Structure formats: C-alpha cells, structure tokens
Amino acid sequence: xxxxxxxxxxxxxxxxxxxxxxxxxxxxxxxxxxxxxxxxxxxxxxxxxxxxxxxxxxxxxxxxxxxxxxxxxxxxxxxxxxxxxxxxxxxxxxxxxxxxxxxxxxxxxxxxxxxxxxxxxxxxxxxxxxxxxxxxxxxxxxxxxxxxxxxxxxxxxxxxxxxxxxxxxxxxxxxxxxxxxxxxxxxxxxxxxxxxxxxxxxxxxxxxxxxxxxxxxxxxxxxxxxxxxxxxxxx
Numbered sequence: 001x002x003x004x005x006x007x008x009x010x011x012x013x014x015x016x017x018x019x020x021x022x023x024x025x026x027x028x029x030x031x032x033x034x035x036x037x038x039x040x041x042x043x044x045x046x047x048x049x050x051x052x053x054x055x056x057x058x059x060x061x062x063x064x065x066x067x068x069x070x071x072x073x074x075x076x077x078x079x080x081x082x083x084x085x086x087x088x089x090x091x092x093x094x095x096x097x098x099x100x101x102x103x104x105x106x107x108x109x110x111x112x113x114x115x116x117x118x119x120x121x122x123x124x125x126x127x128x129x130x131x132x133x134x135x136x137x138x139x140x141x142x143x144x145x146x147x148x149x150x151x152x153x154x155x156x157x158x159x160x161x162x163x164x165x166x167x168x169x170x171x172x173x174x175x176x177x178x179x180x181x182x183x184x185x186x187x188x189x190x191x192x193x194x195x196x197x198x199x200x201x202x203x204x205x206x207x208x209x210x211x212x213x214x215x216x217x218x219x220x221x222x223x224x225x226x227x228x229x230x231x232x233x234x235x
Contacts, residue, residue, distance in 0.1 A: 024085030028068030030116045031058035034123045043224055046129040047102040054125050056111040057093045065092020075109040078102055104131035137220025140213055166199040174225030185218045
C-alpha cells in the first residue's frame with residue numbers, strides 16, 4: 001500500500017511539472033545591440049499568422065551586423081514563433097514567422113540577444129489581433145476606404161490619396177482620429193466629411209453600408225490606432 005501511494009505521488013508530480021522550454025543553439029558570436037528591421041505593427045485576425053515575418057538584426061558596437069548571434073523570441077501566452085530562436089545570418093539578421101494568440105487585442109513581442117557577459121539586449125514588436133467585428137471592418141476598408149486613406153499604391157489598387165485637396169488620414173493615424181468621439185466617428189463615415197465640417201471630398205457611406213458595417217469600420221479604426229486609442233475615462 002505504501003509503495004502504491006509513493007508511486008501515485010510521483011506520477012502526480014510528473015503530471016504537474018512542465019518541462020523547461022528548449023534553449024536555442026549556442027551562440028557563435030555576440031553583439032552589442034539588437035534592432036527592428038521589419039514586421040512591427042502588423043495586423044491580422046486573432047489566432048492567425050502575421051502577413052509578414054518579424055526580422056531583427058544584431059549589431060556590434062559600430063552598428064555592423066553580427067553573424068552567428070543567438071536571438072530568442074518571446075511574447076504573451078498563445079503566440080507561436082517559427083522558429084522561436086536561432087542564430088543570425090551573414091547580415092546579422094534573424095527572421096521568425098509569427099502566429100498571434102486566439103484573443104483579440106494588442107500583442108508586444110520581443111526579440112532578445114545577449115553579449116558575451118550575458119547582458120540582455122531587446123527590441124519589441126507591437127502587433128494587433130482583430131476580433132470578428134474588427135476583421136469585417138478591415139475587409140470593408142479594403143473595399144471602400146483604402147483607395148483614398150492609404151497613400152501607397154499596389155498592383156491591385158491605385159491610390160487616390162495625393163489627388164485630393166485635403167489628404168485623408170490613414171486609419172492608423174491615432175494622433176488625428178483618436179480625437180473623434182465614438183458618435184462623431186460613426187457620423188463622419190455615415191454622412192461624409194461635411195457632416196462634421198471636414199472635407200466634402202469624404203463621401204457619405206450610409207447609402208452604401210449598413211449600420212453594422214459602419215460600426216465595424218469604426219471598431220477597426222480604433223483597433224489599429226497608433227498611438228493606441230484610449231476611451232475617455234479609461235486608464
């Protein structure tokens with residue numbers, strides 16, 4: 001009986017104990033800084049992969065890329081990195097594909113490297129995961145809004161941004177758009193710029209979109225705001 005109890009206790013301990021995360025490969029070189037190359041401020045659906053990978057670069061004290069330095073990725077629970085760690089290439093860069101967690105919201109991801117003495121250097125990558133309503137707003141933005149609000153042209157969409165007398169704000173321009181109250185943001189989408197004394201070149205969308213669609217656009221604008229939107233009275 002005593003032997004059985006000891007065995008059960010051992011099994012219970014083993015079931016509760018979590019194995020340590022596997023460490024990355026041993027560093028072959030060490031840097032003095034790590035910087036963001038690309039992949040920050042990505043936007044995707046909750047639980048989905050970012051459109052672009054995260055790329056960081058380890059530099060020496062002179063700002064030159066260091067090959068063979070170890071970079072380790074970290075983030076909130078639910079985030080998946082592929083790979084989670086590895087050595088920098090000949091250009092000093094390390095690339096990781098990222099799938100955000102299943103919860104909508106803002107994620108702060110971190111790339112870490114260390115010098116020979118073990119001192120850590122980090123760079124952060126802010127990313128956004130959208131919920132269902134915000135994802136719908138993103139799709140509506142691509143269909144109706146980005147031609148004017150996005151200044152960059154693509155093969156699929158030629159931007160009209162620079163042809164307008166008053167250049168529209170990007171939907172991520174939190175400095176400008178965070179100043180709108182919720183009702184005013186919905187009003188300008190619904191009734192056009194003239195409704196709030198803004199540019200009449202901003203057309204009304206209430207004849208085209210449902211009230212739910214307009215709410216989704218407003219939710220998307222709030223989700224991607226940079227700096228982040230803070231509702232009045234919430235700190």
